[in-house]
Amino acid sequence: MKGSLRPSVVLFNAMFLFALCVQARVPTFSYIGEPSHSPVSADNFTPHWQAKRWTLENVTRLSDATDEATIAYFIQISESSLPLTPRLLSRIHHPGNFYALHFDKKIPAHRVVALVSQIKNEPRYSNVLVMPREPVTYRGITMVLNNMAAISHLLERGHWDYFINLSGSDYPLVAPEVPRKILAMPHVRERASNFFIVSPKEQWNRTKEYRLERIAVDTALGMSEKPQDSELVILDQTTPLFSKLNYEFVKGEGWLILTREACKFMISSPYARKMLLSMAFSQDASEHFYVSLFWNNPDFNKTIVSHSLRTVYWEVNGKPSGQHPYTIDKLRESDGSYALWDRLRTSPHWFARKFSVPDNEVMDWIDNQMSGLGLDVDEGAVDESTKRMEAHLHWLYGMM
Numbered sequence: 001m002k003g004s005l006r007p008s009v010v011l012f013n014a015m016f017l018f019a020l021c022v023q024a025r026v027p028t029f030s031y032i033g034e035p036s037h038s039p040v041s042a043d044n045f046t047p048h049w050q051a052k053r054w055t056l057e058n059v060t061r062l063s064d065a066t067d068e069a070t071i072a073y074f075i076q077i078s079e080s081s082l083p084l085t086p087r088l089l090s091r092i093h094h095p096g097n098f099y100a101l102h103f104d105k106k107i108p109a110h111r112v113v114a115l116v117s118q119i120k121n122e123p124r125y126s127n128v129l130v131m132p133r134e135p136v137t138y139r140g141i142t143m144v145l146n147n148m149a150a151i152s153h154l155l156e157r158g159h160w161d162y163f164i165n166l167s168g169s170d171y172p173l174v175a176p177e178v179p180r181k182i183l184a185m186p187h188v189r190e191r192a193s194n195f196f197i198v199s200p201k202e203q204w205n206r207t208k209e210y211r212l213e214r215i216a217v218d219t220a221l222g223m224s225e226k227p228q229d230s231e232l233v234i235l236d237q238t239t240p241l242f243s244k245l246n247y248e249f250v251k252g253e254g255w256l257i258l259t260r261e262a263c264k265f266m267i268s269s270p271y272a273r274k275m276l277l278s279m280a281f282s283q284d285a286s287e288h289f290y291v292s293l294f295w296n297n298p299d300f301n302k303t304i305v306s307h308s309l310r311t312v313y314w315e316v317n318g319k320p321s322g323q324h325p326y327t328i329d330k331l332r333e334s335d336g337s338y339a340l341w342d343r344l345r346t347s348p349h350w351f352a353r354k355f356s357v358p359d360n361e362v363m364d365w366i367d368n369q370m371s372g373l374g375l376d377v378d379e380g381a382v383d384e385s386t387k388r389m390e391a392h393l394h395w396l397y398g399m400m
Helices: 008-023 082-092 109-120 123-127 141-157 177-182 203-211 259-270 271-280 289-295 361-371 379-398
Strands: 071-077 098-103 128-130 162-167 214-216 232-238 258-259 309-310 351-353
Touching: 071 082, 071 141, 071 289, 082 109, 082 361, 098 123, 098 141, 109 128, 123 128, 123 271, 141 162, 141 259, 177 379, 203 232, 232 258, 258 259, 259 271, 259 289, 271 289, 361 379
Parallel strands: 071 098, 071 162, 098 128, 309 351
Antiparallel strands: 162 258, 214 232
């Protein structure tokens, strides 16, 4: 692996991010106050409730945090990410959380049976639910429906405070206790913060034309038992809904950190069901449904923190990755070193994707230098990584 972690570099990045917090604006955190029913648009996306001020001086610091939130995790597993699942689950697992796993129906059954048996025979995984398998179509509405099914299962399992969805190709950059402590902090909990990407407004209409205008049919909706009956068929026909939407069609991503209340609203409210149906025959519904739903609701709009806390690389040296992000453990320089190494080691986020090689040396380095979950942990490096992550979160709040 190229280079080694220099503490001075990490300290500089932590101090730089802290400075950003102050220079951009002293962060202000707010309680949720009385619900507002004023219309929501991209031009008035500002908190408009009676606020309590939080600053860097009076927020709870991670080192002082004692309360912990309970998190419900959902991992959506495809055939390519199946070999990565054992290590991913072991690194995000905490006995106080809940977990749901879904294995795409397209994965050969014998491969799934072996892993499921391994999970069920592990006593510490008694809080892990393996969902019934069904076909999930990449870029189709069944990706959303699968996510919502996981939430429904998890709500029945017990009480939890936050929901986080992951792909099988994600990997944690922090220990499982870190999100639990951060999501329980007063300035996060009392504002009921929901974390996901909201793309710049200038991208919305162009994306709406590309993703919604033409009818796209997810054939997995037919509930066929055949794994091959799962594809997105795009028709040369315009949907009548395209010009009739009475809500803002928002561009974002499908990766979420949501409160329990937001999850319950998403799966049970008539408004959410109607919006879901309006996107049923669109492309990449998972990148629009969640963000549009919460953006257009005045009560949830003001809880949005526009970041999913994931490190994803869509561009390297000015070259876009295309439909999928760059693969962290495969992209190499001409000398064989990892091309994304320098960028990854200064990441201030909770997760990174995507990975493709089980138990590779990049994961080992993350465990030892960032999350502290490895066998040869550098405590100083882990401490600096945690401080960098915490400073970045405060900066996000300050930019709202």
